[in-house]
Amino acid sequence: MKVNGYEIVLTADRTLFSDYGGGIFLGFVSCFPKSLIPEWIFFNVFCPSTKVAADGSPLSAPLGLRVIESLLLNSGFKREQVAVVHPDHIDKALGPNTKIFGLHEMDPLGIGPATSTFTQIFKGQAYMPIKLNALLDNPLVKLYKPKVILGGSGAWQLENKKEKDRLDIDCVVVGEGESVVPDLFLNILKGEEAPQFVYGKPVDTAMIPNILAPSMNGLVEISRGCGRGCFHCSLASSKKRDIPLDHILKDVLTTLRYGRSAPILHAEDVLLYGSNGLNVNKKSVMNLFKEVKKLQEVKFIDISHLSISSVLQAPDLIGELSQLLQLGEEQKFLGAQVGVETGSQRLIKKCMHSKPDFEKSGGWSGDVVDAFEILMRNNWVPAATLLIGLPDENDRDIEETIELVEDLKTFKSLLVPLFFVSHSKEDSFNIENLNDLHRELITKSWEHNFRWMPLLYKEYSSMYIHRGRLAIYLLLTLSAKYMKRRLKRLLNP
Numbered sequence: 001m002k003v004n005g006y007e008i009v010l011t012a013d014r015t016l017f018s019d020y021g022g023g024i025f026l027g028f029v030s031c032f033p034k035s036l037i038p039e040w041i042f043f044n045v046f047c048p049s050t051k052v053a054a055d056g057s058p059l060s061a062p063l064g065l066r067v068i069e070s071l072l073l074n075s076g077f078k079r080e081q082v083a084v085v086h087p088d089h090i091d092k093a094l095g096p097n098t099k100i101f102g103l104h105e106m107d108p109l110g111i112g113p114a115t116s117t118f119t120q121i122f123k124g125q126a127y128m129p130i131k132l133n134a135l136l137d138n139p140l141v142k143l144y145k146p147k148v149i150l151g152g153s154g155a156w157q158l159e160n161k162k163e164k165d166r167l168d169i170d171c172v173v174v175g176e177g178e179s180v181v182p183d184l185f186l187n188i189l190k191g192e193e194a195p196q197f198v199y200g201k202p203v204d205t206a207m208i209p210n211i212l213a214p215s216m217n218g219l220v221e222i223s224r225g226c227g228r229g230c231f232h233c234s235l236a237s238s239k240k241r242d243i244p245l246d247h248i249l250k251d252v253l254t255t256l257r258y259g260r261s262a263p264i265l266h267a268e269d270v271l272l273y274g275s276n277g278l279n280v281n282k283k284s285v286m287n288l289f290k291e292v293k294k295l296q297e298v299k300f301i302d303i304s305h306l307s308i309s310s311v312l313q314a315p316d317l318i319g320e321l322s323q324l325l326q327l328g329e330e331q332k333f334l335g336a337q338v339g340v341e342t343g344s345q346r347l348i349k350k351c352m353h354s355k356p357d358f359e360k361s362g363g364w365s366g367d368v369v370d371a372f373e374i375l376m377r378n379n380w381v382p383a384a385t386l387l388i389g390l391p392d393e394n395d396r397d398i399e400e401t402i403e404l405v406e407d408l409k410t411f412k413s414l415l416v417p418l419f420f421v422s423h424s425k426e427d428s429f430n431i432e433n434l435n436d437l438h439r440e441l442i443t444k445s446w447e448h449n450f451r452w453m454p455l456l457y458k459e460y461s462s463m464y465i466h467r468g469r470l471a472i473y474l475l476l477t478l479s480a481k482y483m484k485r486r487l488k489r490l491l492n493p
């Protein structure tokens, strides 16, 4: 331990310090309640920790934390002032000198769409809030009373002052940290009172620093923001900004230092890299993948998200990328999260009007099926979210989503029905409002998943899971059986 601790200690809850075996699909289990997977199994099998050095510093850390670390060091803070520390080793960094305890969180209250769906269905609390509470209750935090600052994509949940105060958090940073965090931290070190809430505006990409140490899962940001304008999303009006290629390559090289050979390119729609608005720029995307692939240690390239309309705009690009990555061979497939959300033309028009390209679209459901066909033909696997309880949803909307799920039966994919979550609790969907059509939608979606899971796991584990493959398979099979039983009980009351 550094004598008397670092002035600034940065960390996150324990669920964010695992790469979940290597890919990102298994990360979904962090949204399951404790009642579904006992703690020992969860943290040893599904969510094993990243390696930790003797001084408590993790070999890799959540991307958002790495960005803040780098931002502070670039802004004049000294290395000996700032420590990124693993949550199980806080004692090696936090001491009487610590003035700021900075936390990065994705779902601090466990009310994000996936977590609130699984915890309402299966009952109980998820590990994210459980482990955040454990961090906040750490005896050293209580003893030395540093200012607790929380940021990250889940910070919006603590705009609720009652919850923020209940957790004893001094300041919540909502939005992008680059323009606000250095001054905020400097002022606190000078002894000024921390404001309760700080709002960071979208910044120019020149202000986004390169990370200095590996991010978890080899996540590398290629664009920030979205701007498609979906009514429920905090990124709706945050214009997409592309990060320059040389910056991306530098970050990929940093993640490779961890020995990770499969960087995950992260954007709300990776296929829009270099685009002007919503028009895919094939040359730019192809060039990005080619340049990343050229880096010697890169074995696979993964991506975080894509959109249906970008796939439809550029099926040839999907094919060319598949050839470049030789998908279907050692890299069996390329997985990506896709926001399908509904099968209802009325709701997509009303709530997410920029998702389809209405000039060319023959209907949203048809678009989704066509895009899934293109993806499957090229060994891409979408994990699609579907939203239950969008405002003004009626029975016909749900029926159309059920029909879409049936139409997607033959496509290798995952379909994840989630309860709609709004920043205001009253507008969020609650399990008490579940009707028979919702139940049918959930049942059909999970039947689809259970059908595809064995093959997906076989392929996924051959790429990413190098130890304990059989044990994880058996545990997943058991969990799946248990889920099926619980779902059946819930869905047939």
Ligand code: SF4
Binding pocket: 226, 227, 228, 229, 230, 233, 234, 235, 236, 237, 268, 339, 352
């Ligand atoms: S497409 Fe996704 S990220 Fe973009 S505004 Fe809509 S919900 Fe948000």
